[in-house]
Amino acid sequence: MEGVVQVCGNYRSFAAINSNGGVVTWGRADSGGNSSAVAPLLMEGVVQVCGTVRAFAAIKANGSVVTWGDGRYGGNSSSVASLLTEGVVQVRGNDGAFAAIKANGGVVTWGDADHGGSSSAVAPLLMEGVVQVCGNYRSFAAINSNGGVVTWGRADSGSNSSAVVPLLTEGVVQVCGNECAFAAIKANGGVVTWGRADSGGDSSAVAPLLTEGVIQVCGNDGAFAAIKANGSVVTWGDGGYGGNSSAVAPLLTEGVVQVC
Structure with missing residues (x-):
């Protein structure tokens, strides 16, 4: 295989985009490894592929979306098909659902309702102006053009941001999710967290270190x-998942440029 420009993986499958926008899939058939049902739509023109745990969604150059894999996890987008024929500029997935941003900033969701595939509860807030969407295990968080944040999905996975709503009305520039919590960076470099407390939704233990100067946040399952800005690293969440970095603290005081 040559000419591949992007590869995306989900739980048990891969999808690769080649230089002419064609897609090749392999892996577990029922998790998106078998794309034969939509093969004619994947021969050319695909510009992005995104996965949930058992499905894929591809954006084509004309802004349409093609989905395949397990229907319960977003592989079946028939319920919103009329909204995905054009104008989609970004797709994000969590474990069981997809969220697509359209050119006008409107958001379309599908997949398992309990994972945020149904956004009806916040639909009026997702009609326009959304610039970024982030997913975690069972929830989504969207940033709108003024830096406000809208959340939906499973309440105990971070979709309930009511405790920090006053801090999320404006000024957010990035949101990162782990399994059951979210962390938002504000324009001043401060960080706001919510969701399951022991997974990083509660950052009170390191709050004085998160008031300013943060430029990037990375999450794993529980931390x-x-x-x-000075290259130091601050960690929080479940100690068993890396939320406690005391063992290497002297090595994280400066000079760090990336965390994975």
């Missing part, structure tokens, strides 16, 4: 790590 977060933030890089500050």
Whole structure:
């Protein structure tokens, strides 16, 4: 195989885009490894592929979306097909659902309702102006053009941001999710967290270190790590997932440029 420009993986499958926008899939058939049902739509013109745990969604150059894989996890987008024929500029997935941003900033969701595939509860807030969407295990968080954040999905996975709503009305520039929590960076470099407390939704233990200067946040299943402008790293969340970095603290005081 040559000419591949992007590869995307989900739980048990891969999808590769080649230089003419064609897609090749392999892996577990029922998790998106078998794309034969939509093969004619994947021969050319695909510019992005995104996965949930058992499905894929591809954006074509004309802004339409093609989905395949397990229908319960977003592989079947028939319920919103009329909204995905054009104008889609970005797709994000979590474990069981997809969220697509259209050119006008409107958001279309599909997949498992309990994972945020149904956004009806916040639909009026997703009609326009959304510039970024982030997913975690069972929820989504969207940033609108003024830096406000809208959340939906499973309440105990971060879709309930009511405790920090006053801090999320404006000024957010990035949102990162782990399994059951979210962390938002504000324009001043401060960080706001919510969701399951022991997974990083509660950052009170390191709050004085997160008031300013944060430039990047990375999450895994149960913890977060933030890089500050001076290259130091701040961690919080479940200690068993890296939320406690005390063993290497002297090595994280400066000079860090990326966390994975």
